[in-house]
Amino acid sequence: MDQVISTYSQIKPFQIRVNGRLEYDDKNFITFAEFIKPFFKRLNLGYPKFYKMDSLSKLGFIAAELVLRQVNLDLFDNKRVGIVLANRSSSMDIDLVHQESINDRSHYFPSPSVFVYTLPNIMIGEICIKHRLKGENTFLISEKFDSRLLFDYVNELFQHHRVDACLTGWVELLKEQFEALLMFVEPAGKAVSEEKAGMMIPFSEEAMDELYKTM
Amino acid sequence: MEELIEKLKEEVIHQLNLEDISPEDIEPDSPLFGEGLGLDSIDALELIVLLEKNYGLKIEDPKDGKKIFHSIRTMAEYITEPQKVC
Numbered sequence: 001m002d003q004v005i006s007t008y009s010q011i012k013p014f015q016i017r018v019n020g021r022l023e024y025d026d027k028n029f030i031t032f033a034e035f036i037k038p039f040f041k042r043l044n045l046g047y048p049k050f051y052k053m054d055s056l057s058k059l060g061f062i063a064a065e066l067v068l069r070q071v072n073l074d075l076f077d078n079k080r081v082g083i084v085l086a087n088r089s090s091s092m093d094i095d096l097v098h099q100e101s102i103n104d105r106s107h108y109f110p111s112p113s114v115f116v117y118t119l120p121n122i123m124i125g126e127i128c129i130k131h132r133l134k135g136e137n138t139f140l141i142s143e144k145f146d147s148r149l150l151f152d153y154v155n156e157l158f159q160h161h162r163v164d165a166c167l168t169g170w171v172e173l174l175k176e177q178f179e180a181l182l183m184f185v186e187p188a189g190k191a192v193s194e195e196k197a198g199m200m201i202p203f204s205e206e207a208m209d210e211l212y213k214t215m
Numbered sequence: 216m217e218e219l220i221e222k223l224k225e226e227v228i229h230q231l232n233l234e235d236i237s238p239e240d241i242e243p244d245s246p247l248f249g250e251g252l253g254l255d256s257i258d259a260l261e262l263i264v265l266l267e268k269n270y271g272l273k274i275e276d277p278k279d280g281k282k283i284f285h286s287i288r289t290m291a292e293y294i295t296e297p298q299k300v301c
Contacts, residue, residue, distance in 0.1 A: 048234065048235050051232045051235075052231070052232045109264055109268045112257050112261055113232075113257050113258070113261050
């Protein structure tokens with residue numbers, strides 16, 4: 001059975017879109033932290049752990065939230081919803097913060113809550129915890145957005161019946177440069193409403209390239 | 216002691232990124248973990264770092280942690296106990 005992208009989110013400085021529709025746009029921000037905090041508050045999630053996350057996890061968490069709130073996850077077995085994400089800089093943004101805290105041996109106070117985020121997979125963990133997803137998950141590193149890499153990996157999971165649905169995409173953040181494109185991929189025909197069915201995009205490299213280009 | 220308790224509240228909020236919590240929300244005797252502020256194991260490690268960084272105190276026996284970090288007041292009492300400086 002073919003797969004479709006049933007919903008997607010796009011985040012870049014300083015804009016947020018869901019299924020192409022502009023959700024948030026404010027050019028007055030200077031930093032990622034200033035940009036994402038009021039938007040998180042607007043979502044009214046009551047999830048204080050968000051404030052403890054590193055910036056990469058915050059970006060992935062918000063992008064995933066915007067996608068998954070459009071999806072009826074009850075239609076899926078949570079052990080069979082996968083997550084396959086990729087980026088260029090891994091967790092380098094927070095790695096540098098950790099490095100800074102251990103540079104001076106006479107003032108050596110590494111922060112456990114910083115150190116815990118020095119792996120990009122932790123971002124996937126944060127998404128899994130919030131949405132109770134327990135399926136296959138993988139984090140891939142590539143020089144640039146690589147639709148073939150994502151397509152091949154996700155397609156493989158579907159072909160080998162390892163997942164029934166998959167959240168996939170690109171979540172990149174380093175030193176105030178950030179961009180995220182997250183997509184929910186599910187079998188064609190799973191859509192529960194005609195309105196939603198009309199938004200289905202065939203899951204392909206070309207479709208992902210097009211969504212990335214229109215960020 | 217009361218002055219130290221207020222200072223500790225500010226430091227804990229800052230160190231643990233408790234964005235939605237203000238010092239007035241923290242009762243000095245309320246448990247920090249579980250039902251209280253709902254802190255987790257990483258927060259416990261951060262509190263250990265806080266005591267070492269800000270007060271020069273090292274917790275030698277991990278078993279003492281449960282008692283020391285029960286509440287803001289027990290933390291303050293530990294800080295003011297004599298002969299604790301490393």
